[in-house]
Amino acid sequence: QVQMVESGGGLVQAGGSLRLSCAASGRTFRRAFMGWFRRAPGKEREFVAAISWNYGTTYYADSVKGRFAISRDNAKNTMYLQMNSLKPEDTAAYYCAALFSGSVSEPGSYDSWGQGTQVTVSS
Numbered sequence: 001q002v003q004m005v006e007s008g009g010g011l012v013q014a015g016g017s018l019r020l021s022c023a024a025s026g027r028t029f030r031r032a033f034m035g036w037f038r039r040a041p042g043k044e045r046e047f048v049a050a051i052s053w054n055y056g057t058t059y060y061a062d063s064v065k066g067r068f069a070i071s072r073d074n075a076k077n078t079m080y081l082q083m084n085s086l087k088p089e090d091t092a093a094y095y096c097a098a099l100f101s102g103s104v105s106e107p108g109s110y111d112s113w114g115q116g117t118q119v120t121v122s123s
Helices: none
Strands: 003-007 010-013 018-025 033-039 046-052 058-060 068-073 078-083 092-099 117-122
Touching: 003 092, 018 033, 018 092, 018 117, 033 078, 046 068, 046 078, 046 092, 058 068
Parallel strands: 010 117
Antiparallel strands: 003 018, 018 078, 033 046, 033 092, 046 058, 068 078, 092 117
């Protein structure tokens, strides 16, 4: 089991930036892919980005490519999501999650979830 706690959400104007953090703990997290998802009101949970802990392989949703960057600091057991050029449509609750097998873009494949952090982008 991997435990995760997100932080860094807030209110920002369109075009601005935020950096989300996900602090992970647990015996097996270093074998996991870690992902970011988001859920806007009235919408399904949506894949944003994912990264492997060992080689740093990254994956992005088309909607955030070139604007968001996922990274991790193994020494701090922390994953980050740098979000630049934010748009009002990026407004959502953002969640980090841990995956041990399955598709990195499918929320049903993930085994553990954080509690979420709210990102609101004003126009």
